[in-house]
Amino acid sequence: xxxxxxxQVPAELTTVEYFADLRRVLAPGGTVLIxxxxxxxxxxxxxxxxxxxxxxxxxxxxxxxxxxxxxRFGNVILVGSxxxxxxxxxxxxxxxxxxxxxxxxxxxxxxxxxxxxxxxTDADSGSSPEPPxxxxxxx
Numbered sequence: 001x002x003x004x005x006x007x008q009v010p011a012e013l014t015t016v017e018y019f020a021d022l023r024r025v026l027a028p029g030g031t032v033l034i035x036x037x038x039x040x041x042x043x044x045x046x047x048x049x050x051x052x053x054x055x056x057x058x059x060x061x062x063x064x065x066x067x068x069x070x071x072r073f074g075n076v077i078l079v080g081s082x083x084x085x086x087x088x089x090x091x092x093x094x095x096x097x098x099x100x101x102x103x104x105x106x107x108x109x110x111x112x113x114x115x116x117x118x119x120x121t122d123a124d125s126g127s128s129p130e131p132p133x134x135x136x137x138x139x
Contacts, residue, residue, distance in 0.1 A: 001034040009036050011125035014048045016055075018122075023055040023082060031081045032056065037128050040070015042113065044128055049078055049110070050119035056080025060088055060106040061113070062095060068103055073131050 001022075003013055012018060014036070022032050034052070038045045045061070052059060058081040067074035079086060092104040105113065120126065 001032065005127075007037070007131050009128040011120070011127045012122070014051055014128075015120045015122050015125050016051045019052050019055040019080070026082070029083060029085070031079060031086070034078045034080075036076050036078065037073065037131065038076050039067070039073040039129060039132075042068070042070075042076070043117075044126070045076045045078070046114045046117040047120045047126075049114040050117045051121070052078055052080045053114065054119060056082055058082070058084045058086050059110060060086055060091065060104055061110055062091070062102050062104050064100065064102045068105075073129070 001013060003010060013034070019032075026032060032052075034048070036045060036048055049059065049061065060079045062077040062079070064072075064074055066072045067076060086106075088104065088106045092106075095102045095104050118124070
C-alpha cells in the first residue's frame with residue numbers, strides 16, 4: 001500500500017477495519033506492506049502499527065536511522081503477515097547493505113513502539129503528518 005493524497009497517507013488506509021479487510025482478502029501466506037511518513041517520536045506510526053497488529057500478528061518496521069531517531073521526516077515501511085514466517089534476518093541483512101541503509105525493528109523492540117497506543121479506527125483516524133516545508137534561500 002503506497003497511497004498518498006498530496007503528501008499525506010489517507011486516514012482510511014490506516015485503521016483496524018482497513019487492515020481487517022486486507023487480512024480477509026490476503027492469500028494465506030501473504031504479506032502486506034504499507035508505506036507511511038512520519039517524524040520522531042513516530043506517534044502516527046505507532047497508531048498505524050497498533051491497527052496493523054489487530055489483524056497481523058507478525059510485524060516489522062523498516063526506516064532510515066535518522067527517521068527512527070527523530071532527526072528527519074521520512075518514510076516508514078510497516079510489514080504484516082498472518083503467519084510467523086517473515087524472513088526478518090534476511091531483510092535486516094539486506095537493509096544494512098543497501099546504498100541507503102535502513103534499520104529493521106521486530107519483536108520486543110517493535111512492540112515497545114506501539115505499547116499502550118490506541119490504534120486508528122474508522123471512528124478515530126487521522127492522516128499522516130505533513131512533511132516540513134523546504135526552506136529556500138536565494139541571493
